[in-house]
Amino acid sequence: MKAIRRFTVRPVLPDPLRPLSDLARNLRWSWHAETRELFQAVDPEWWRAAGGDPVRLLGSVSAARLAELARDRRFLRRLSAAADDLDDYLRGRRWYQNHSLPDGDLPAAVAYFSPEFGVTAALPQYSGGLGILAGDHLKAASDLGVPLIGVGLLYRHGYFRQSLSRDGWQLEHYPLLDPNEMPVSLLRRTDGTPVRVSLALPGGRCLHAHIWVAQVGRVPLLMLDSDVEENGPSERDVTDRLYGGGSEHRLLQEMLLGIGGVRAVRAYCELTGHPAPEVFHTNEGHAGFLGLERIRELSEEGVEFDAALEAVRAGTVFTTHTPVPAGIDRFDRDLVARHFGDGAELPGVDVERILQLGRETYPGGEPNLFNMAVMGLRLAQRANGVSTLHGAVSREMFAGLWPGFDPDEVPITSITNGVHAPTWVAPEVFRLGARRIGTQRAEDALSVGGTQRWDAVGEIADAEIWDLRRELRDQLVTEVRTRLRASWRQRGAGSAELGWIDSVLDPDVLTIGFARRVPSYKRLTLMLRDRDRLTQMLLHPERPVQIVVAGKAHPADDGGKRLVRELVRFADDPRVRHRIVFLPDYGMGMAQKLYPGCDVWLNNPLRPLEACGTSGMKAALNGCLNLSVLDGWWDEWYEPDFGWAIPTADGPTTDEDRRDDLEANALYELIEKRVAPRFYDRGANGLPERWIEMVRRTLANLGPKVLAGRMVREYVERLYAPAALAHRALDRDAAGELAAWKARVRAAWPRVAVDHVEVDEANGVAELGSTLALRVRVALGDLQPEDVEVQAVAGRVDTDDRLRDAQTVPLKPAGGPDQQGRWVYEGPLTLDRTGPFGYTVRILPTHRLLAAGADLGLVAMPTQATGEGAGVLMR
DSSP states (O other): OOOOOOOOOOOOOGGGGHHHHHHHHGGGGGGOHHHHHHHHHHHHHHHHTTTTTTHHHHHOHHHHHHHEEEEEEEEHHHHHHHHHHHHHHHHHHHHHHHOOOOBBBSSSOOEOSSSOSSSSSSOOOOSSSHHHHHHHHHHHHHHHHHHHHEEEEOTTTOEEEEEEEETSOEEEEEEOOOOGGTTEEEOOOSSOOEEEEEEEEEEGGGGEEEEEEETTTEEEEEEOOOOOTOOHHHHHGSSSSTSSSOOOHHHHHHHHHIIHHHHHHHHHHHOOOOOOSSSEEEGGGGGGTTHHHHHHHHHHHOOOOHHHHHHHHHHHEEEEESGGGGSSSSEEEHHHHBBBBBTBTTTTOOHHHHHHHBBSSSTOOOOEEEEEHHHHHHHHEEEEEEHHHHHHHHHHTTTTSTTTTOOGGSSSEEEOOBOHHHHHSOOHHHHHHHHOOOHHHHHHHHHHHHHHHHGGGGGGGHHHHHHHHHHHHHHHHHHHHHHHHHHHHTTTOGGGGGGGGSSSSTTTSSSEEEOOOOOOOGGGGGGGTHHHHHHHHTTTTSSSSEEEOOOOOTTTOHHHHHHHHHHHHHHHHHHTTTTEEEESSSSSSHHHHHHHHSSEEEOOOOOOSSSSTTTTHHHTTTTTHHHHESHHHHHHHTTSEEEEOOOOOOTOOOOOHHHHHHHHHHHHHHHHIHHEEEEOOOOTTSHHHHHHHHHHIIIIIITTTHHHHHHHIIIIIIIIIHHHHHHHHHHHHHHHHHHHHHHHHHHGGGGGGEEEEEETTTOOOOOOOOOOEEEEEEOTOOOOOEEEEEEEEEEETTTTOOEEEEEEEEEEEEOOOOTTTTEEEEEEOOOOOOOEEEEEEEEEETTOOOTTTTTTTTOOOOOOTTTTOOSSBOO
């Protein structure tokens, strides 16, 4: 029989145990080992059954056990210490409170929007790297004391749970998630009624949503939930699944996230007294509509659209995570138009202005599509990619929005992702470090960083490191066997068929891990390119290798599912199934065992399609060595001292099959001739000393770099603080002034031109250290010199006379305009490098409130005739 209704019966905790409720409801327990150990002590058996979720644990433990604990003085002392520690964590001054900047105060608050958040397995609101990164961002902000407010959606079915059919085909399951059984609470007004945000839909319908709050340490995470009684059936389903449904469904999710999210933030701040955000950070384009809601807010105060746009841009940060146009959400323009304007949402904002923000105006763009990333860039004064290489790829990809500028001048910077070490470092690794430098210093090393704290790794004996690595590998073997047995039972196998699982993997064999989402570019099956050779590596009599693989394909991606089935079928082969396994339902719980237990972390994407790829960072923090294509973060920080780089065959004439053959062969060569021999090369003491040294260098050199604490500090100093200053500078009057100036400049720009360029070689010789005197005549039309900057741009030139590594030198006006209204600009140009050298001149708009010279996408350059006598000087 099935129940006709389901609800949660909450336990009544005895008074001495009341602090357990506060500890369970703050997700700091998910990265604080002492708190988790306290909950485990409540009832170890139920703790395992609850999957390490304190809320589920407290809903399951018996009243008799609670009464027993209420009389247990030792447990109560531990509980009191844990409660006091959490209170200190929440109220004490941290990095942000002690940090100051020379040019102004830090933001009072930052709102961080993301379509998914991976905070803990107990709150399954994530699909992959984007969500895990967002969760790590919140946790690191909490550790640093950054006043962040997270904003997302609460999906009643989350992302799918994965299992396998008997023949290895991926199956999806969508369990119903009850918020009352999760570590969240409903945001209520003082009279107890739930706070509700509403969006107007076409046809007089409304989309209502409640707000659930998850407390992530010091950071509140607001999640909007459309499964409320006031909604019709289709509106209730808006937040049903992460990345589910068709175009309109996705559009409504993104409208609720962006527009509803701003309204949720306003309501939360009003109710709680939390400072209002000065900076809004949109993690990918899904939340881009937040800028439109903020424009609407200002419009209701009487601010004109253009001025409101400038004010909103000043305080907005946009992070792009995709290196390919296909990864960006794009909607039909008519669909977007139908959901905005009169009779729908944002009636006070001109629909055509909204559509223009998402228009693909660059060559090759689709005029009938609305591009969320393009809107995100136009609504944000500051934008970034998530690794140095990805920043360069993003500047190339979006260069068409800034015509006339070289890609390296496109105003998209980069901040390389990091991972939240307290979440991902195994407790055994942490304890080893704490024994060397103390618990508090070890916690600081993981949350804040600092090379001096990580240098202590050099003092750890080889035997200690090797014993730890063996212990973690042994734990992984146990975990894999448990999960593999459960998977085979789901696939229909009986107990009598599964005796072989007891011999799967060996804690003394070199273990390689590969786990991630399964789009084609990540190449899950590259390792299968030469199956005979892979089999020989797995079964090598002296240097065997074992591989643990996990990953989910998108439910609509049959190509990805075929890759999963291909890998599963190979791993099912009785000859090799004790050496290679595929584990279904990859998630945070599995990952926290997988990263520490592997010796090598494999990553073989198509370069440069991996924006960052943080799984290798999590592995590195546990002493696992990376074996990866030079893409994402590995391209930036790889050194042969602590890992291996897989060569790429990415030449323009290399076809897809040949490229994969070449790169798979390079992978096999590395494992056979360098990785495995180093792992099995033992000294007189029985230890692989050169391997251990690579582990030590991984921890000491990569450890401080890959931290989410380092990442969030960079966001604060390089993006949040400047955005807050710009936000404060653009009050109503300043925003109106900037908008009017931009309109005037755009109207006048067709008449701005470089009219003539002259050069005076002072000593007649173009040699290193000599100086050229430039004299440039320009037409400014209706503009004045204070509206523009005239620059000389100089640097090395390639064989096509294109400038490389260029530097700019501002030129100054010499006197007033001539009778034709032209101005003369002059300045020196120093020849500061040898070899092929060249220069050009250009005119850019300039204003004290612009964040970058390329902001307007306007530039005037010399024509071929104008530049005659100028140009390349040295060959």
